[in-house]
Amino acid sequence: MERRKAIKNIGYGSAALFSSSLLFGSLQSCTATPKVDWIPVFFTPEEAAQMEKICEGIAPKTTTPGAIEAGVPAHLDEAFSIFSTADEASYFKRGLAVFVDNFKDNGEVSFNKATTEQVTDVINAYYKRYNDQPDILKNYRETYNDPGEKSDEFVEAHFVTSVVDATFRSYFTSELVGETVMRYDPIPVKYEGCIPYEAGQKSWSSV
Template structure:
C-alpha cells in the first residue's frame, strides 16, 4: 500500500492513538537513518540523530521522500526551541532518552544499529500496548494536567504520542512534500468549495 493511501484512511485524535500497526506496517522502509547534516539548536547532536531515526521510522522513504529528506527532524528541533512550552520541550527531550534506553534494553539490536523497519516495529509496539490497555493514555492525560515532576513512564508516553503526531504534521507541512508529493498550484485561482475528487488523485498541498 502506498503511504498516501494509508494516510487517507487514518483519523487522528489529540494526544491519543494517532495511528495503528496497520498504518505503520504500510509505511515500513528498510534503510537506516542518514547521518546528521544539520546543526540542532535544542537537542544535542546525538539526540538529534536519534530523533531523525525515529522520524524516519514513522515516515520512511518509499517511492516518495522520507522524514529525513523532508527536513522533519530539524523542523521539530526548531519547534522545541521556539514553539514548545519549556516544560513540554523537556518532556520531549527526556522522553526521547527514555525511549532510546528502553529500545536498547528490550530490542534484539541496539538503537544505533536498528533498521528503519525495526524502528517502525518498536513504535508499533507502544500503540499496540496503548490499544490493549486504555488506562495508559487515560492516566497519562490525567497526569499531564497536574503540576510537578514527571516520571519516565510519563515522559516516554509524551514523546511517543507527540513525535508521531508532530512528524506527520511536519512532513506534510514541508516544502518538499508540499510541492513534489502533493498536488501543488502556486496560483490556485478562484475558490471552489465543492469539486470532484477522483480515486487516486493527489491531495492538495497547503504549502
C-alpha cells in the same frame, strides 16, 4: 515497505494521538536540508541524530521522500526551540531518552543498531500497547497538569505521541512533499470551496 502500509502501521490506535502544542503554521514550510548541514539549537547533537532515525522510522523513504529528505528533524528542532514550554521541552527530552533506553525491550536490537524498519515496528508496538492498555494514555492525559516529577511512563507516552504527531504535521506541510507528492498548484488563480472527490485522489498541498 510501501508508504501507505508504513503510515497505516504507524497509525495503529491513531485516535490516541494528541495535537502538538507546536504551532507549525507559524513557521514557513520546512525545506529539505541535508542532515550534515543543519546545526541543532534545541536538541544536543546526539539527540538530533536520534531524532533523525526516529523521524525516518515514522515517515520512511520509499518511492516518495522520507522525513530526513523532507527536512523534518531540522524543522522540529526549530519548532521546539521556539514554541515549547519548559515543561514540554523537559517531557520530550526525557521521553526521548526513555524511548532510546527501552528500545531493546520493545524490539530485537538496541536503538543504535536498529534499522529504519525496526524503528517503525517499535513505534507501532507502542500504539498497539496503548490500544490494548488504554489506561496508559488515560493516565497520561489526566495527570498532565499535575505538579511534581513525572514518571518514565508519562514522559515516554508524551514523547511517542508527540513525535509521531509532530513528524506527520511537519512532513505533510514540507515544501518538498507539498510540491512533489501532494496535489500542488504553484499559481492558484481560482478558489473552489467544494470540489467533488474521487477515490484515490491525492490531498491538496498546503504550501
